[in-house]
Amino acid sequence: MGALAGQPNQDAICGMRLLAGKDDIAFSQKIASGDARAFEEFYDRFATRLFSIAFRLCGDAGLSEDMTQEVFLHLLRKIHLFNGQASLSTWLYRVATNFYISYLRSYRPKQYPHESEESLHKHLDQKSSQQSSTLHHRLDLERCLAQLPDGYRTIIVLHDIEGYKHEEIAEMLNISPGTSKSQLHHARMKLRSLLQGVEP
Amino acid sequence: MNKECRQLEALLSEYTDGSTSVGEAARIEAHLAGCARCRETLRDLRRLKAALANLPPLRPPAGLKMRIQEQAGAAGLITKQPRYRLRPTAGWVLAAAACLLLAILLVTGLGPATAPLTDSSAEMKDIFHDLRNAETLYLNAIDRMDQLAALKMNEMPPQIRQTFETNLALINQTLAESRTYVLENANNPRAWEHLLAAYQKKVEFLSLIIETDLS
Numbered sequence: 001m002g003a004l005a006g007q008p009n010q011d012a013i014c015g016m017r018l019l020a021g022k023d024d025i026a027f028s029q030k031i032a033s034g035d036a037r038a039f040e041e042f043y044d045r046f047a048t049r050l051f052s053i054a055f056r057l058c059g060d061a062g063l064s065e066d067m068t069q070e071v072f073l074h075l076l077r078k079i080h081l082f083n084g085q086a087s088l089s090t091w092l093y094r095v096a097t098n099f100y101i102s103y104l105r106s107y108r109p110k111q112y113p114h115e116s117e118e119s120l121h122k123h124l125d126q127k128s129s130q131q132s133s134t135l136h137h138r139l140d141l142e143r144c145l146a147q148l149p150d151g152y153r154t155i156i157v158l159h160d161i162e163g164y165k166h167e168e169i170a171e172m173l174n175i176s177p178g179t180s181k182s183q184l185h186h187a188r189m190k191l192r193s194l195l196q197g198v199e200p
Numbered sequence: 201m202n203k204e205c206r207q208l209e210a211l212l213s214e215y216t217d218g219s220t221s222v223g224e225a226a227r228i229e230a231h232l233a234g235c236a237r238c239r240e241t242l243r244d245l246r247r248l249k250a251a252l253a254n255l256p257p258l259r260p261p262a263g264l265k266m267r268i269q270e271q272a273g274a275a276g277l278i279t280k281q282p283r284y285r286l287r288p289t290a291g292w293v294l295a296a297a298a299c300l301l302l303a304i305l306l307v308t309g310l311g312p313a314t315a316p317l318t319d320s321s322a323e324m325k326d327i328f329h330d331l332r333n334a335e336t337l338y339l340n341a342i343d344r345m346d347q348l349a350a351l352k353m354n355e356m357p358p359q360i361r362q363t364f365e366t367n368l369a370l371i372n373q374t375l376a377e378s379r380t381y382v383l384e385n386a387n388n389p390r391a392w393e394h395l396l397a398a399y400q401k402k403v404e405f406l407s408l409i410i411e412t413d414l415s
């Protein structure tokens with residue numbers, strides 16, 4: 001159908017992640033030169049994932065629009081630094097994620113919740129195991145994700161959705177890999193309890 | 201929950217990720233064999249991890265690209281301005297949504313005299329925030345319906361398909377214009393009503409396509 005003609009080819013995008021080739025470098029140089037059509041292609045390829053990361057990091061549609069807008073301006077200013085050591089998409093998502101993290105940090109003070117294990121267990125002990133079957137309805141998951149405390153949500157998004165390793169997350173958030181691991185566990189348990197609807 | 205559960209549960213996330221040591225894994229497995237509660241936690245953690253990894257991407261709102269192009273153009277980051285600009289025709293949108301709107305107004309009790317709200321109302325800010333979040337999720341649900349409808353239309357005889365496509369194009373146009381209207385009047389409840397009415401119309405129409413009996 002005609003309406004699909006402008007859509008980026010998904011296979012082409014996936015393939016591109018593997019190649020940090022000359023195409024990536026040529027494309028990045030074209031964008032850096034200010035070429036309007038290269039920008040359109042750039043937007044069409046990357047906006048969905050960049051918006052998704054923003055939305056899930058902040059849990060707020062309006063704010064994630066602002067973040068996506070700002071990140072594109074940031075990427076346009078930084079893209080000349082791309083040197084082809086990783087694929088363009090890997091590089092972009094990493095730069096963008098770092099940008100989002102510092103954006104949110106200045107937007108509101110970081111709050112790493114320090115909920116004790118005991119209080120998490122207290123929530124879990126109240127639940128009935130029968131409720132688990134409805135656990136992973138996608139919209140429930142999105143809603144509960146948005147309800148997580150900021151620090152927990154960040155760890156879940158980076159590790160479980162975006163697939164970063166604890167070492168990478170530690171570097172991005174300026175914490176130790178051990179902290180990243182234990183925060184991830186608490187975050188998942190909290191998300192599980194939110195999905196089970198036992199939160200006050 | 202006993203002490204061993206408490207100690208081992210802290211490792212269940214890492215076990216889910218396959219990153220525990222051989223010794224830890226053996227200890228966890230021995231415990232799991234006799235503890236239904238920890239088995240259930242592990243099962244939930246595995247499901248949760250899979251569900252998170254499979255969350256589909258969310259489509260950015262229409263109009264964002266144009267705003268970025270304008271900003272980037274103003275900042276001298278791209279040389280040429282975008283080629284076209286969507287013209288909102290709010291009057292036409294108002295007319296198109298009038299019937300549905302009337303029903304909504306009756307239900308919500310919002311009279312036509314209600315003035316657009318200012319930013320100062322914290323409660324309303326909160327409501328608009330919820331509306332925008334809802335819209336993002338709604339849009340993605342519609343995306344999936346769109347795909348189902350496209351598959352269905354592929355199976356239709358050309359003439360019927362043509363009719364559906366023409367109507368769908370009209371609905372999409374209304375939707376795009378309502379969206380632009382909201383972008384320019386984000387704190388006006390009326391603008392949101394138009395938009396939600398347009399979404400509703402699209403959902404109804406897509407349902408009609410998907411449920412059409414072709415036999």
Ligand SMILES: [Zn+2]
Pocket residue numbers: 204205206231235236237238239
């Ligand atoms: Zn146990």
